[in-house]
Amino acid sequence: DIQMTQSPSSLSASIGDRVTITCRASQTISDYLNWFQQKPGKAPKLLIYAASILQSGVPSRFSGSGSVTDFTLTISGLHPEDFATYYCQQSYSSPYTFGQGTNLEI
Amino acid sequence: QLQLQESGPGLVTPSETLSLTCTVSGGSISSSTYYWGWIRQPPGKGLEWIGSIYYSGSTYDNPSLKSRVSISVDTSKNQFSLKMTSVTAADTAVYYCARLNKNYYYAVDVWGQGTTVTVSS
Numbered sequence: 001d002i003q004m005t006q007s008p009s010s011l012s013a014s015i016g017d018r019v020t021i022t023c024r025a026s027q028t029i030s031d032y033l034n035w036f037q038q039k040p041g042k043a044p045k046l047l048i049y050a051a052s053i054l055q056s057g058v059p060s061r062f063s064g065s066g067s068v069t070d071f072t073l074t075i076s077g078l079h080p081e082d083f084a085t086y087y088c089q090q091s092y093s094s095p096y097t098f099g100q101g102t103n104l105e106i
Numbered sequence: 107q108l109q110l111q112e113s114g115p116g117l118v119t120p121s122e123t124l125s126l127t128c129t130v131s132g133g134s135i136s137s138s139t140y141y142w143g144w145i146r147q148p149p150g151k152g153l154e155w156i157g158s159i160y161y162s163g164s165t166y167d168n169p170s171l172k173s174r175v176s177i178s179v180d181t182s183k184n185q186f187s188l189k190m191t192s193v194t195a196a197d198t199a200v201y202y203c204a205r206l207n208k209n210y211y212y213a214v215d216v217w218g219q220g221t222t223v224t225v226s227s
Contacts, residue, residue: 001170034213036153043202043220044153049213087153091212094166096143098153 002026002090006099013104017078021102023071023088032092035064035073038101039084047086048073075104108133110203110218118197118225124190128203128218135184136161141206142186143214144177146199154199158206159186193225 003026013019023033031051036044046055048064051071061076075082083106088099114126128142135142143158157167159177167175171190179186190197201223205216 001168032211034211036214038153043217044214045217046210046213046215049215050211053210055210055215089153089155089213091206094158095155095168095170096158096206096212097155101152 001095002029002093002097004088004090004097004099006086006088006102008102009100010103010105012106013078014106015078015080018074018076019078019104021073021086021088021104023066023073023099025069025071025090025092028068029090029092031067032090033064033066033071034089034091035062036087036089037082037084038087044087049091078104108205108216110205110216112201112203112218112221114221114223116222116224118193118223119227120194120225121192124188124193124197124223124225126188126201126203126221126223128186128188130184130186130205135179135186136181139208141166141208141212142179143204143206144188145202145204145214146197147202147220148196148199156188156190156201195225197223198225199223 005024033051035048038044052064086102141158144156159165200220202220203218204214207215
């Protein structure tokens with residue numbers, strides 16, 4: 001299985017801050033990397049797929065980059081509704097493993 | 107708009123079989139564009155991939171679940187199902203069904219609301 005390692009596991013930030021979350025794959029996954037946002041008691045929501053493509057309806061303050069094994073999710077200008085847990089996931093090879101999550105808190 | 111709805115028992119006895127069904131509404135499970143999957147999340151923990159299936163019946167399971175899992179599809183009912191045998195307390199989790207979009211690099215673009223399954227006697 002491909003292991004996905006996210007960092008940091010938790011992150012404190014303020015409204016308006018720019019934050020970056022990183023995700024590293026244990027082997028090459030090309031650009032088959034997805035980012036999800038999850039709020040308590042809710043299903044995850046797709047933010048970015050193919051490493052850098054913004055899902056329809058997702059604000060442009062979210063952006064993704066990277067390829068092969070190293071990826072980042074950046075939120076430029078935090079809004080109150082952005083405080084949540086973020087997961088990366090590889091969809092290159094089944095099982096489509098997730099990172100352990102990053103809890104973004106105020 | 108396509109929606110997914112999980113259904114099944116919320117309480118399962120240890121060593122028994124967990125059975126869940128996901129009903130697809132607002133679209134066809136037989137579309138060549140999508141795969142259908144199951145993901146779970148133990149209380150307070152992260153997401154775990156269980157497996158996926160194509161409408162043709164081809165499945166892609168998680169080896170870490172040691173062949174306890176089977177996923178099937180019923181195109182006539184627009185449903186797919188999960189069976190997990192020999193459950194233990196470690197299988198207690200919220201179980202999500204999901205749609206994987208081939209056009210989105212197999213990303214999950216639609217999720218069910220999730221159903222909580224507790225394994226306890």
